[in-house]
Amino acid sequence: MAIIELNNVYKIFGSQPNQVLELVRGGMGKEEVLDRTGHTVGLNNVSIAMEEGKTSVVMGLSGSGKSTLIRHVNRLIDPTAGEILVDGTNVMGLDEDQLMAFRRHKMSMVFQRFGLFPHKTVVQNVAFGLEVQGVSLPERTAKAIENIEIVGLKGFEEQYPTQLSGGMQQRVGLARALTTNPDILLMDEAFSALDPLIRSGMQGQLIELQKTLHKTILFITHDLDEALRLGDQIAILNHGELVQNGTAEEIILNPADDYVADFVKDINKSKVIRAQTIMEQASGYVGDVAVESLPKVDVDQVVNDLLPIMLESHSPLAVTDTSGDIVGVVTNKGVTATLWQ
C-alpha cells in the first residue's frame, strides 16, 4: 500500500514559476529553461509511490532534484504543480495547524549536516519533537533517554553537540527523529557527511533498526552502493526527471537508459543479484542428478554467497523458498549469463 504518493510534481525556482511551468510542460529542457528564463527546474513531472514499511531510496547526482523532492513530502517546499499524498491526505490541502500536527506526528526528518541545536544538550535535542508536541519534561526526557540508548549513545546525554564527533551527532539526529515515533522517516543524505567506516556502521544500524521498527523510510543519497544496500525500491533522478524506479536488481539488469547504465556499470553485480533472479526451472532432474540431492540455498541469497558453494560442490544448486519447497536451480550457465552479459 502506497503511503507516500507524488503525482506529476513540478517544481520551478524563480520569480515567475507558473509562466515557466507552461514552457516545461511543453517539453523544454532544464538547460534551455535556465538560459531563456533564468529559472531552475527542480522537479519535472515526477511521479513516485512509496510502499509502507519499506525503505525507498531516491538517488541522483547533485542538482538532480532529490533534496527538493524529499522536502515536498513534509512541505518544507511547495510544489509549482502536482499532487502530494501522504497516507491518503493531500499535503497541499492542509492549513497551518493541520500541517504542524502532520509534521509533529506523522513524520520526522534527519538532515545531512545533522541540524542539531547547538545550545541544547543531547537529551534536549532528542526530546525536541516531544517538546514541540507539549509533552511534559519528565516524560519526554525518559523517552529521549530510551532512544539515545537505542542508537548507542548511552552516557552522552548531558553533552553538547559540538563536543561530539560527526557520527555521534548523526546518531543524535536519528534518535531525535525516532523519538516522536513517526510513521515516516525522511532521511536527506543522512550519512553523506560521515567517513566511510562510520557510514557503513550507520547503514548497518539502520538496517537492524528497520528489522524491529518497520518504518517507512524515504532515503536520499548520491551513493549507489548505499542505495543498493539500503533500498527496497530505488528511484533514480536526473536533472529533475525520474529516470527509473525499481528494485536494485531491476536497475542493474535492465537500466532504463545510458545514464543509468553508466551509473551501474562499475557495480559488483554478484553482491546484489539474488538466487531468485538467476534461477532456472527445476524439473526433478538436472542432468542425471536429482534436484532434491543438490545443495540447498535460499531465494534471497546473493550470488556472491552462492559462488563458494558452487565451486566447492561442483554442482548446480537447488533454490528453496521460505517454506522449504524447491522453486528452481542455479547452474553455471545461469550465473555467467546474468553476471557477464
Added chain:
Amino acid sequence: MCRLRVYRMLNNEPEKNATLRRSLYSVLGLVLMVLLFWASYANSKFAPKSKDFWEYIATTSIDKWLNNWPKWLDMPLQPWANSGLDWLVINYGIYFDMVNDFILSLVISIKDILTYVPWPLVILGVCLLTWFVSGKKRGTTLLVTLCMFFIGFLSPKFWDKALETTSIMLIAIFICLLVGIPTAIWMSRSARVRNAILPVLDLMQTIPSFCYLIPGIMLFGLGAVPAIIATVIYAMPPLIRLTDLGIRLVDEEIIEAADSFGASSKQKLWAIQIPLAMPNIMQGINQCTMMALAMVVIASMIGTRGLGDEVLLGLQQLNVGRALEAGIAIVLLAIVLDRITQAYGDRIQERTH
C-alpha cells in the same frame, strides 16, 4: 481572518500582483508629489501673482529659475511642524506632563536607592555582579572594580553624579529594550516590516539630536525626561539592527530542522531563534549602552544633572582640568558597563558555539 486570506493570496501569487502593487505605489507617489507641489505653491509668499500660468512662464526668464532654487518650490514643512507641535502642546500637554512625572519618579527612585547604599557596598555589588556574569573571570572583575573605584577616587563629588547618570541611563536602556527587541523580532519575521522600519532607523541615527531635543523640551520640560527620550532615539537603532540580524543569521538548516518537527512560529522563536541570536543581541545591548553614554554630555545641556553637567561646567568655565576629570569618569563608567554586558555576551557565545 479575511485579511489573512487576502495577504496569503497576495503572497502566494506574487507574480500577478507584483505589477499591480508596483503601479499602485507609483500612482500614490505621484499623487503625493502633486499635493506637495500644490501646498508649496499655495503657501508661498513668493507665488507669482499672475493667474495665468502660461503668461507667467512667458514673462519670466528661465535664467532666473535655473540660477537659484525657485522660492515658491518650498515644501511648507516648517509651518506644519511648528503648528503641529503647538497643537500637541495645547491639547495634550497634560498627558505629556503625566509621562514626564512618571519617568522622573522612576529616575529619582533608582538614584535614591543607589546613593543610599554606602559606596563600598556599591563597588562590592558591581564586583560580584561582574564575577558571576562573566563566568568567574578574574581579569575582567578586577578591571571593572578598579574603574568603579576610580570614579570616586578622581573626585568625591563624582560618585553621586555618576550614580545619577547611571540611573538615567538604566531607564533609557530599559525603554530601548522594551521597545527595541519586540520591534526587531517583528522585523525579522517580515521583509515588508523590515523595509518600512529601516529608513526610520537611519533617520533616528543621523538626525541631529537637537532636532528632537527641542520638541522634547517643549513637551516635557527641561530635565531628565527629554534626555532619556533623546538617548532612546539615538541608542535604539543599533540594538534593533543587531537583534534583527542575530535572529536572521540563525543557521537555515537549524530552522529547517525546527520546522520539520512541526514547531510553531512562537516555539521556534523562543526555543531556537532567540537563544541562538543571544550573542548578537548582547552585542546590541552593549552598543546601545555605549551610544547612551555618548548622549550624556548633550543631555546635560538641557538640564539633566550628572557627569555631563561637570563636563559642561568645565567647558563653560574654561576649566580644562574639571572637564578632563569628568570626561575620564564618563569613560570609566562606560568601561564598567561595557565589560559587564560584553562578558555576559561572551559567556553565552561560548556555550552555544
